[in-house]
Amino acid sequence: MPRTRAAAPTTPALDIDELIADPATHIVVCCGSGGVGKTTTAAAIALRGAEAGRRVVVLTIDPARRLAQALGLEELDNTPRPVELPGPAGGSLDAMMLDMKRTFDEVVQAHAAPDKAEQILANPFYQAVSSSFAGTQEYMAMERLGQLHAQRRDGADGAPTWDLIVVDTPPSRSALDFLDAPQRLGSFLDGRFVRLLSAPARAGGRAYLKVFSAGVNVVTNTLTKVLGGQLLRDVQTFVAALDTVFGGFRKRADQTYALLQQNGTAFVVVAVPEHDALREAAYFVDRLDEDGMPLAGLVLNRVRVPAVPSLSAGRALAAAEALEELEPSDTSATTGVTAALLRLHADLAQAAARHQALARRFSSAHPGVPVVQVPAAAEDIHDLTGLRSMGAALAGGD
Structure with missing residues (x-):
């Protein structure tokens, strides 16, 4: 059977x-x-x-x-x-x-x-x-x-x-x-570098000396040399406001x-x-x-999408070649135009076939995904x- x-x-x-x-x-x-x-x-x-x-x-x-x-x-x-x-x-x-x-x-x-x-x-x-x-x-x-x-x-x-x-x-x-915004924002706010920059503003006064060890001072001095004193202060001022301003944003981003x-x-x-x-x-x-x-x-x-789906690319090319092989005495003024249109149709038909093959390949890999094609x-x-x-x-x- x-x-x-x-x-x-x-x-x-x-x-x-x-x-x-x-x-x-x-x-x-x-x-x-x-x-x-x-x-x-x-x-x-x-x-x-x-x-x-x-x-x-x-x-x-x-x-x-x-x-x-x-x-x-x-x-x-x-x-x-x-x-x-x-x-x-x-x-x-x-x-x-x-x-x-x-x-x-x-x-x-x-x-x-x-x-x-x-x-x-x-x-x-x-x-x-x-x-x-x-x-x-x-x-x-x-x-x-x-x-x-x-x-x-x-x-x-x-x-x-x-x-x-x-x-x-x-x-x-x-x-x-x-989609990653809440997680990346949280990682930024909770990161070691941000905590380091915001420590002076959070500690304040003499507490600053208790929070910052000698090692942290070395890091701060290095950042001052690299960034410049004013830029580092700008960064610290900005970071100091993160918790009050953006804590709510992090929550809203999670909600979204x-x-x-x-x-x-x-x-x-x-x-x-x-x-x-x-x-x-x-x-x-x-x-x-x-x-x-x-x-x-x-x-x-x-x-x-080919204008004439019933006319394949192969048949269109064959017809174009046949017209182009005619003797000049057997052709009219429109023969060359017709041959060119047949070749254009063949190109479009080949592109359409290629597009459908790619669409089938995607759907084969993702069979449950609905698809709509827009010409x-x-x-x-x-x-x-x-x-x-x-x-x-x-x-x-x-």
């Missing part, structure tokens, strides 16, 4: 409409490597959610200005700005871009006495840390997300300010660095981390059908699974119409 070949497992489909229509979904986080269209995907999801009746705010952490332009805004900053939606949208859409320096300043002003806050904001070391210190962007992304979620309170009409937050993350693996693990959050990994991007997508999927983060699925963006657009998406078309593709439409 001949053996029957087992059917290949069917890849589950990611249903964006079902995701955003679920009132239990409050946060959608778009993550992935750079250049795969996370910003556009986040904007398209946010717009589709608003037009489906949700009150949406979209937060981009990417410093690019594409989101503002696509949403018809001149600029985005740390304050949510309303997006004008044509027609009866049913919901609402606000957009903002993370300003990590401003967010950092707001944390200081909110959790320190006015005179203390003024002293910290004027501190040169603080100004450097809040503008360019490694990890600051991720710390502040966690802080801003927590603030937005806390603002989901009842408005004047009895409805929440926002019932859906869509987050666009930084490119590459740093897109998940904000726990929020990201709840069922009301959905992570959407965005990739393009290329080896490197899908390898990064696999990393994201595995990391989210390790951290217990709820994964909605994968958006495979910019997938090539490559004919041109860059730069307005609400383009975002709306992408939203339809995300929902499985054409």
Whole structure:
């Protein structure tokens, strides 16, 4: 009796409409490597959610200005700005871009006495840390997300300010660095170097002499030579304020981390059908699974789709070659154009086949991950119409 070949497992489909229509979904986080269209995907999801009746705010952490332009805004900053939606949208859409320096300043002003806050904001070391210190962007992304979620309170009409937050993350693996923010911040605050720098301020007066041994004095003198006396004092002044100002931030970051693990959050990994991007997508999927983060699925963006699927690349090339081999007397003015179009179709068909092979390879390695494929657009998406078309593709439409 001949053996029957087992059917290949069917890849589950990611249903964006079902995701955003679920009132239990409050946060959608778009993550992935750079250049795969996370910003556009986040904007398209946010717009589709608003037009489906949700009150949406979209937060981009990417410093690019594409989101503002696509949403018809001149600029985005740390304050949510309303997006004008044509027609009866049913919901609402606000957009903002993370300003990590401003967010950092707001944390200081909110959790320190006015005179203390003024002293910290004027501190040169603080100004450097809040503008360019490694990890600051991720710390502040966690802080801003927590603030937005806390603002989901009842408005004047009895409805929440926002019932859906869509987050666009930084490119590459740093897109998940904000998941590590609470732990890394705690390690920094509790580290030996920080305790050393903050000991003079904590001890004060004669107690300083008791706290600092001769060995510690040697370290301090060395730091003074390396950093300079004024810079070391700036660092010590800044570190002395960490506990009072950022102890609360560490707690809030822990709360936001726990929020990201709840069922009301959905992570959407965005990739393009290329080896490197899908390898990064696999990393994201595995990391989210390790951290217990709820994964909605994968958006495979910019997938090539041949205009005539029934015409294979081989047949198109054969037809092009046949036309090109004709004698000049047997050809017309359109023969060369037809041959060129057949070759172009062959290239697109080959790219489409390669994209599908890569998609199958990913799904074979991650069979339980829902996937939706978004066809490559004919041109860059730069307005609400383009975002709306992408939203339809995300929902499985054409």
